[in-house]
Amino acid sequence: MYRNLPDSINRSLALTVAASILYLIANSFPILGINLQGNGNAVTLLQAVHDLWSQDMPLVSSLTFVTAILVPALELCLMLYLLLPLYRGHLLPGTSQVMRLLQTIKPWGMVEVFMLGILVSLVKLVQDFNIIPGVALWSFGGLTLLLAALASSFNPRDVWTHLDLKQRREGL
């Protein structure tokens, strides 16, 4: 059982905007770089997915693409679609479909698991290579925290309450 938190819409909107910015940074810069006797390599997440695809691993590559890139992006877009108008007190059409879609894709967004994956990779690499931590490493860390905060501040009941009010108004 829980009550409606004060300010949940404002807070969720702020967290969504911040998370979207970090998401863009996290996906534009290299996560890790390695160096071995002057030879090096660094990859962004999208490059990693693309490289794995060209190594004849389309299924594993798609799985990473969907869970670490696509679903988090879709989640943030849908949250903005809900929260931006809600901040001004109204709702856009298709709100209930958006809520349903959010609920369906939620288990498949795995930024926090990916973050742990980066750390495990780091430990595996550290014996053999010089590691150059990339900007995206920190951004993914921040993104993980923001998404966790967003999950606890966003209250779906706010949306449903507004939808109830809207339907009642239109019914009159």
Place this chain on the structure above:
Amino acid sequence: MDWPGRSAAGQGFCSCHVCGLVSRLEQDDLAARCPRCNTRLHFRRPDSLHRCWAFLIAAYILYIPANLMIMMETGTLVSYRKDTILSGVIHLWHNGNPGIAVIVFVASILVPLFKLVVLTLLLVSVRRGSTWGIKHRILLYRIVELVGRWSMLDIFVVTLLAALVQIQSFATVRAGTGAIAFGAVVVLTMFAAMEFDPRLMWDPLRKEREL
């Protein structure tokens, strides 16, 4: 144990699994929709057990190649290794960080096994109409839902390493076919857990009382 009151489903109440609104519903009205969000309503997830079994059996079959086949090939100037999930964990334990090895062991070996065993247990107990240890079984189901996603850890590690460690003749990492089977096991067990309707566990209690 004494369970006061009657179940909501027994009185014709049905909650929408998207928006949570409770509506009154005729017992076999299959076309009913939630008045607030227009989602299709049903007392229990249709074909929950059959679908869950289907995903679970597929996961069992793929679980074998996922553990026996090569997950990752690592080649450097001085060494060449082929690792399955388990041998990778053991290697990490001896030549890396035992703490991280434990994390990988839990995420890649314990969690998938736990999910397969628990879901089988839940399906069998619902099939037999068992009322035994229902609170513990509900707890087990919650844990399965919560921890399932963490098995994806190894998939992400393989993706990152195979893309990053490509320094011509010095060092290369390649993903093995085991990774495909392993990814499939994670996805299939997640689908199986989603298809399972935990409310089915409570139904035998209702029947017991009505007798």
